[in-house]
Amino acid sequence: MVKEIERAGIPVVHICTVTPISLTVGANRIVPAIAIPHPLGNPALTAEEEKNIRRKILETALQALSTEVTDQTVFEVKY
Amino acid sequence: MKLELGYIHIHDIQLAAASKVENGVLYVDAEAVKKLVLEDEQIASVEVEVAHPGESVRITPVKDVIEPRVKVEGPGGMFPGVISKVDTVGSGKTHVLKGAAVVTTGKIVGFQEGIIDMSGVGAQYTPFSKTNNLVLVVQPVEGLKQHDHEHAVRMAGLKTAVYLGELARSLTPDETETFETLPLKESMDKYPELPRVGYVQMLQSQGLLHDTYVYGVDAKRIIPTVIYPTEVMDGAIISGNCVSACDKNPTYVHQNNPIVHDLFAQHGKTINFAAMVITNENVYLADKERSSNWSSKLCEFLGLDAVIISEEGFGNPDTDLIMNCRKITEKGIKTVIVTDEYAGRDGSSQSLADAHSSADALVTGGNANQVITLPKMDKVIGTEDYVGIIAGGWDQNKHEDGTIDVEIQAITGATSEVGFNYLSAR
Amino acid sequence: MSKLRVVHYINQFFAQIGGEEMADYKPEYREGIVGPGLALQTAFGEEAEIVGTVICGDSYFNENLEKATAEVLEMIKAAKPDLFIAGPAFNAGRYGVACGTITDAVKKELGIPALTGMYVENPGADMFKSSVYIISTKNSAAGMRDAAPKMAKLGLKLAKGEKVGASCEDGYIPNGIRVNLFEKERGSKRAVKMLLAKINGKPFTTEYPMPDFDRVPPCPAVKDIAHAKIALVTSGGIVPKGNPDHIESSNATHYGKYDIEGVDDLTSDTYATAHGGYDPVYANEDADRVLPVDVMREFEKEGKIGSLYRYFYTTVGNGTAVKSAKAFAAEFSKELVADGVQAVILTST
Structure with a gap:
């Protein structure tokens, strides 16, 4: 899916847990997520902490979308 | 560690007033089984049914399949850490009711679970159309949470298998087979000329209905470790997963792990089957990296020349498989991997989610997306209410004439990734 | 005849x-x-x-x-x-x-x-x-x-x-179409044989040669993210509760497009996952864990992004043929372009 969106001319950031798969399938802007059943959350935390983490991941995603890349790039989230 | 398996061949199961084994027939007192299962307060009701090979019977939604066994000599009991105490099993003697199986079904837990047809085209795809099956239709109490529901049904199946296995305790086996794995140094001394071969088994550990237990420990909480292959024959590994049903290992398949058996068949002749390593397939990337680092490190440490790696599941576990394959190959160890494929209904799509050039020797259990039409059956044990939502089904896949279209991923054991089945693809 | x-x-x-x-x-x-x-x-x-x-x-x-x-x-x-x-x-x-x-x-x-x-x-x-x-x-x-x-x-x-x-x-040259067959030997035995051949340096034929993956060059970055219209897409199967379009739990044959105008938070009463490949408990409790509508709305209010596109697209990645997923995305990407969406956040489970 990620490649088809990019092929259509829209920059796309892929937020996913298994970044090796994302690299193999060919996403160009990648942000690592938390875990497969809850990529943008963590049920072990309080609701507030959880939302904070979600914000950080999405802020990284926005930063990835705003960054020029020439090759596949993984943008690590700073927690 | 040395284990003798004594097989008592079972060619029929019948419900009767008292449970016993006589002339290859397993007689089961259904009331006794019900009483045993209903000890668990989370279970509201249970029905006991029998399904024989060749009958016009469908079992669905299937959760687990278990072989009745009993330890007659040596430490420990069946399913250590779960039913029996956590003693180390895998040595002494174990009796097996070969040809019989306990199958659990009942209200669906998730989207999941599988189908076993005892005859027709579906029967060709599941190994459990060839066993005589004692089926438990387990219904949970109202409002039971999914995790508890899964646990209750899992325990019901295991307890019943242990109850039936007990019937074989004092019987004389029709056939015996012995398996032995020596400690590292002795094994090296005994077979200095033979290549040292290992088996790396990846255990499904992704969460609800995707879990596996090792001596009672949830496999997602283990780091890769070494286990004697005979421990597995005594129920050291049990299944808590069944989705997609085609490529998950029911407990029966762990007890009879075919890679273990086929490596033992060559042991002492062409290879020294030296060690078995178990690892997991977790949902965190760091876990995937850690576990594959560890499995490759263990293979190196054990001085292995070659290994077979088997996957359980598909999608993100394909990455664990590829990581294991790549890292073990980088240690200079030869690898063969066993997996299955999701190549789309027309077979034209890419089969695996991940790939690497080190994976140059691959055995496949077939394309799980292949669609087949299951005939109407005279009898359904469980319910067909869910055939549209289990993995491999789709909305309105059941037709007015009673036939059902499914992808074979819905069929229990169809594309076994430990090579328990004969299906493949090219 | x-x-x-x-x-x-x-x-x-x-x-x-x-x-x-x-x-x-x-x-x-x-x-x-x-x-x-x-x-x-x-x-x-x-x-x-x-x-x-x-x-x-x-x-x-x-x-x-x-x-x-x-x-x-x-x-x-x-x-x-x-x-x-x-x-x-x-x-x-x-x-x-x-x-x-x-x-x-x-x-x-x-x-x-x-x-x-x-x-x-x-x-x-x-x-x-x-x-x-x-x-x-x-x-x-x-x-x-x-x-x-x-x-x-x-x-x-x-x-x-x-x-x-x-x-x-x-006997034909493999044509990229995978066809199932029943072998004479079970998979485990074939694996042992293949391993023996590999150990002994003898020829063997893998049952599935590794594929080559194609690549798409990256699109230029979004110049002004604070004024950009951004869409959410997921392969995590988030759908309105009850799965109105019956998206399959595995190998989905279609995708969903759902209006989230006025929706500030996905709750357990309104949204759930149709995905059959992972433990669904966490996504069902709070679908924002997969499709982060809540935080995107906050970003919208704070001016970190221009706006959140009024629809999200969803499908189930579980066992879904790459070819199907490609076709879904090719189709909805046209709508995204037509509606002036400037960037996409795609979440996967």
């Missing part, structure tokens, strides 16, 4: 007209069998009859591709065959390309069952293996005895409309 009519195509060399010096030979139709057709006829037995043979020089065909194809097609059409067979071309490059081209044209333009044969390294094999059945042959004409029965067998299957088996069963 009358015998099936077969037309055979060969080059000037196999027609014993001549070698390279005769490669400009123009298409010619002869009644009956010529040259290697004899071996095919023997393999067909009583089931089929080679009624005619088209002969064409390899250079003529390749240098006049369109014209030659049209001429040859005309001759084949006139003979009204039930089956067309070209070659086998073994490892002859131009002959292979000619066989592939004409077999493809007969199949597509005349709608007549057709196949050819060649060595796997023949350039024609790579060009045509995914469009027509190509029987895998040895690299020289010495392989005719081996190739003829395979070509005849698959040819008869195609002509009769029977189901074609897997490449290893029917």
Whole structure:
């Protein structure tokens, strides 16, 4: 899916847990997520902490979308 | 560690007033089984049914399949850490009711679970159309949470298998087979000329209905470790997963792990089957990296020349498989991997989610997306209410004439990734 | 039943007209069998009859591709065959390309069952293996005895409309379509055998060669993210509770498009996952953990982004054929472009 969106001319950031798969399938802007059943959350935390983490991941995603890349790039989230 | 398996061949199961084994027939007192299962307060009701090979019977939604066994000599009991105490099993003697199986079904837990047809085209795809099956239709109490529901049904199946296995305790086996794995140094001394071969088994550990237990420990909480292959024959590994049903290992398949058996068949002749390593397939990337680092490190440490790696599941576990394959190959160890494929209904799509050039020797259990039409059956044990939502089904896949279209991923054991089945693809 | 009519195509060399010096030979139709057709006829037995043979020089065909194809097609059409067979071309490059081209044209333009044969390294094999059945042959004409029965067998299957088996069963060069088959030995035994071969340095054939992945160059970055319209897309199967469009829990055949105007938070009462490949408990408790509508709304209010696109697209990645997922995305990406979406956040489980 990620490649088809990019092929259509829209920059796309892929937020996913298994970044090796994302690299193999060919996403160009990648942000690592938390875990497969809850990529943008963590049920072990309080609701507030959880939302904070979600914000950080999405802020990284926005930063990835705003960054020029020439090759596949993984943008690590700073927690 | 040395284990003798004594097989008592079972060619029929019948419900009767008292449970016993006589002339290859397993007689089961259904009331006794019900009483045993209903000890668990989370279970509201249970029905006991029998399904024989060749009958016009469908079992669905299937959760687990278990072989009745009993330890007659040596430490420990069946399913250590779960039913029996956590003693180390895998040595002494174990009796097996070969040809019989306990199958659990009942209200669906998730989207999941599988189908076993005892005859027709579906029967060709599941190994459990060839066993005589004692089926438990387990219904949970109202409002039971999914995790508890899964646990209750899992325990019901295991307890019943242990109850039936007990019937074989004092019987004389029709056939015996012995398996032995020596400690590292002795094994090296005994077979200095033979290549040292290992088996790396990846255990499904992704969460609800995707879990596996090792001596009672949830496999997602283990780091890769070494286990004697005979421990597995005594129920050291049990299944808590069944989705997609085609490529998950029911407990029966762990007890009879075919890679273990086929490596033992060559042991002492062409290879020294030296060690078995178990690892997991977790949902965190760091876990995937850690576990594959560890499995490759263990293979190196054990001085292995070659290994077979088997996957359980598909999608993100394909990455664990590829990581294991790549890292073990980088240690200079030869690898063969066993997996299955999701190549789309027309077979034209890419089969695996991940790939690497080190994976140059691959055995496949077939394309799980292949669609087949299951005939109407005279009898359904469980319910067909869910055939549209289990993995491999789709909305309105059941037709007015009673036939059902499914992808074979819905069929229990169809594309076994430990090579328990004969299906493949090219 | 009358015998099936077969037309055979060969080059000037196999027609014993001549070698390279005769490669400009123009298409010619002869009644009956010529040259290697004899071996095919023997393999067909009583089931089929080679009624005619088209002969064409390899250079003529390749240098006049369109014209030659049209001429040859005309001759084949006139003979009204039930089956067309070209070659086998073994490892002859131009002959292979000619066989592939004409077999493809007969199949597509005349709608007549057709196949050819060649060595796997023949350039024609790579060009045509995914469009027509190509029987895998040895690299020289010495392989005719081996190739003829395979070509005849698959040819008869195609002509009769029977189901074609897997490449290893029917002897064709793998064409990218995975076909299931039941093996004589179980998978574990095949794995042990393959391992033994690998240990001993003996040849073995993997049951699935690793694929090559294609790449798309990255799009330029979004210049002004604070004013950009951003869409959310997920393969995590988030859907309105009750899964109104019945998206399958595995190998989804379609995707959903749902309006989130006025939705600030996905709650357990309104949204859930249809995905069957992971523990659904956490996503069902709070779908924002997969599709982060809540935080995107906050970003919208805070001016970190321009706006959140009013729809989200969703499907289930679990066991879903890459080809389907590609088709879904190609389709909805058009809508995204049309609606002026400037960036996409895609979440996967």
